[in-house]
Amino acid sequence: xxxxxxxxxxxxxxxxxxxxxxxxxxxxxxxxxxxxxxxxxxxxxxxxxxxxxxxxxxxxxxxxxxxxxxxxxxxxxxxxxxxxxxxxxxxxxxxxxxxxxxxxxxxxxxxxxxxxxxxxxxxxxxxxxxxxxxxxxxxxxxxxxxxxxxxxxxxxxxxxxxxxxxxxxxxxxxxxxxxxxxxxxxxxxxxxxxxxxxxxxxxxxxxxxxxxxxxxxxxxxxxxxxxxxxxxxxxxxxxxxxxxxxxxxxxxxxxxxxxxxxxxxxxxxxxxxxxxxxxxxxxxxxxxxxxxxxxxxxxxxxxxxxxxxxx
Amino acid sequence: xxxxxxxxxxxxxxxxxxxxxxxxxxxxxxxxxxxxxxxxxxxxxxxxxxxxxxxxxxxxxxxxxxxxxxxxxxxxxxxxxxxxxxxxxxxxxxxxxxxxxxxxxxxxxxxxxxxxxxxxxxxxxxxxxxxxxxxxxxxxxxxxxxxxxxxxxxxxxxxxxxxxxxxxxxxxxxxxxxxxxxxxxxxxxxxxxxxxxxxxxxxxxxxxxxxxxxxxxxxxxxxxxxxxxxxxxxxxxxxxxxxxxx
Ligand SMILES: Nc1ncnc2c1ncn2[C@@H]1O[C@H](COP(=O)(O)OP(=O)(O)O)[C@@H](O)[C@H]1O
Ligand SMILES: [Mg+2]
Numbered sequence: 001x002x003x004x005x006x007x008x009x010x011x012x013x014x015x016x017x018x019x020x021x022x023x024x025x026x027x028x029x030x031x032x033x034x035x036x037x038x039x040x041x042x043x044x045x046x047x048x049x050x051x052x053x054x055x056x057x058x059x060x061x062x063x064x065x066x067x068x069x070x071x072x073x074x075x076x077x078x079x080x081x082x083x084x085x086x087x088x089x090x091x092x093x094x095x096x097x098x099x100x101x102x103x104x105x106x107x108x109x110x111x112x113x114x115x116x117x118x119x120x121x122x123x124x125x126x127x128x129x130x131x132x133x134x135x136x137x138x139x140x141x142x143x144x145x146x147x148x149x150x151x152x153x154x155x156x157x158x159x160x161x162x163x164x165x166x167x168x169x170x171x172x173x174x175x176x177x178x179x180x181x182x183x184x185x186x187x188x189x190x191x192x193x194x195x196x197x198x199x200x201x202x203x204x205x206x207x208x209x210x211x212x213x214x215x216x217x218x219x220x221x222x223x224x225x226x227x228x229x230x231x232x233x234x235x236x237x238x239x240x241x242x243x244x245x246x247x248x249x250x251x252x253x254x255x256x257x258x259x260x261x262x263x264x265x266x267x268x269x270x271x272x273x274x275x276x277x278x279x280x281x282x283x284x285x286x287x288x289x290x291x292x293x294x295x296x297x298x299x300x301x302x303x304x305x306x307x308x309x310x311x
Numbered sequence: 312x313x314x315x316x317x318x319x320x321x322x323x324x325x326x327x328x329x330x331x332x333x334x335x336x337x338x339x340x341x342x343x344x345x346x347x348x349x350x351x352x353x354x355x356x357x358x359x360x361x362x363x364x365x366x367x368x369x370x371x372x373x374x375x376x377x378x379x380x381x382x383x384x385x386x387x388x389x390x391x392x393x394x395x396x397x398x399x400x401x402x403x404x405x406x407x408x409x410x411x412x413x414x415x416x417x418x419x420x421x422x423x424x425x426x427x428x429x430x431x432x433x434x435x436x437x438x439x440x441x442x443x444x445x446x447x448x449x450x451x452x453x454x455x456x457x458x459x460x461x462x463x464x465x466x467x468x469x470x471x472x473x474x475x476x477x478x479x480x481x482x483x484x485x486x487x488x489x490x491x492x493x494x495x496x497x498x499x500x501x502x503x504x505x506x507x508x509x510x511x512x513x514x515x516x517x518x519x520x521x522x523x524x525x526x527x528x529x530x531x532x533x534x535x536x537x538x539x540x541x542x543x544x545x546x547x548x549x550x551x552x553x554x555x556x557x
């Protein structure tokens with residue numbers, strides 16, 4: 001658990017982050033979202049002390065991060081950034097090995113970890129370990145950047161617009177991969193983005209920032225149904241808020257026992273996708289199937305619509 | 312084309328070695344330039360010894376320039392040293408714009424004749440290219456790379472040694488190469504204050520009006536400069552051929 005306690009950063013007379021407080025749950029993805037210049041990166045960097053706070057504290061599992069040398073703190077916290085920041089003169093394997101080497105892991109352990117991570121990120125070690133960053137595609141560079149951030153098995157991973165430079169299709173894939181990774185390694189992830197869709201897709205909690213202040217820190221559905229500030233509604237966008245809300249719930253969560261002769265919908269699909277499928281097929285209900293294709297309930301249009309409004 | 316370039320380089324090396332080891336076999340070529348039966352090949356000292364002395368002088372001076380210029384370049388690109396950048400730049404620029412002959416004139420009364428004033432003059436003259444290239448190289452490191460290095464837990468020293476300097480190295484080596492080559496030529500003036508070197512041959516030629524001496528002194532100096540330059544380029548390619556900073 002990370003406790004951000006009245007954290008502020010001032011440069012001269014300008015306050016860039018103003019009394020930000022939030023409790024970040026362990027083993028989840030928390031997203032900080034806001035317009036450019038709202039102080040997201042500064043807030044994130046105060047967690048690993050790339051930026052020293054002007055006031056306030058950060059506690060990780062109850063321990064004040066100000067108590068240990070900043071560079072030692074950072075070795076325990078993964079950090080991935082936009083434009084990946086891979087070291088151009090080091091191979092993929094050497095890049096990934098950076099923090100384990102700093103921590104003094106032995107060679108065999110470093111190698112095993114590098115190979116494991118390359119596998120997790122669908123990069124064949126035989127092909128990629130010896131390549132240099134400039135020999136990779138943008139998507140591959142980005143994956144190596146995240147692999148490097150995870151190399152020393154950090155409990156906390158900070159990500160600053162990690163998918164900002166990717167095109168939409170690769171970006172969607174990278175987001176799916178991140179959800180998998182989070183579950184696999186049980187990492188506590190704090191991710192910064194200016195993209196509300198990305199925030200909704202990834203965050204179990206979302207902090208909306210504007211002009212250095214955290215306006216609302218809540219579950220994504222609550223940002224839609226109970227916005228604390230007009231700016232929050234503007235950020236989430238009101239035109240398709242019902243659809244956004246539907247995208248936050250899966251078919252499996254809403255399915256009721258029963259059968260349907262309508263189209264089949266995966267339990268992991270969002271209500272938004274399920275509704276789209278039903279509209280497309282002109283059906284009133286769908287059969288929900290689990291990951292093995294076994295029927296596990298039925299879902300009606302009415303049930304879906306009921307989830308698309310507040311309350 | 313790289314084939315013919317290598318061939319040319321090899322020919323230059325062969326010519327240099329042959330001239331230094333058996334200068335008198337080139338006498339027929341230089342005889343037409345002499346008058347009144349003057350010697351065609353420099354005979355007041357061993358050409359090989361003079362060439363080695365000159366190379367040694369240049370290497371020493373450039374090594375000292377490198378240490379100081381790289382150290383200074385590193386210092387003024389740290390946050391704590393940034394305020395000294397304008398001052399350092401001015402000092403280093405003076406070293407380059409002040410003519411080496413004038414440095415000799417000032418240094419001789421202080422440290423006496425011989426090698427020392429020459430080393431001082433070459434040292435001052437060689438600082439600028441290395442200093443500017445060190446700064447340029449360190450500044451060219453992509454900000455995202457530096458942020459990642461710090462974010463990953465490298466201390467400032469680790470980041471400097473394992474990321475910044477390796478990335479800046481191609482430019483730093485280029486600066487050293489420029490210094491080295493300039494100083495091979497400039498070192499000739501050291502002979503006016505009694506430092507051993509090929510400048511002696513040229514000066515003897517000027518004093519005795521012997522064009523053959525002047526020509527062979529210049530030719531040997533030029534060959535050494537070209538070969539040093541080529542060697543450095545080859546070393547740089549070998550070390551950094553696969554580094555690309557986007
Ligand atoms: N080192 C700094 N000195 C002065 N101002 C800064 C510094 N770093 C960031 N800022 C300012 O703080 C504000 C917030 O920056 P940042 O946290 O990077 O915003 P975001 O990541 O949300 O785009 C910006 O207006 C930026 O110009
Ligand atoms: Mg930012």
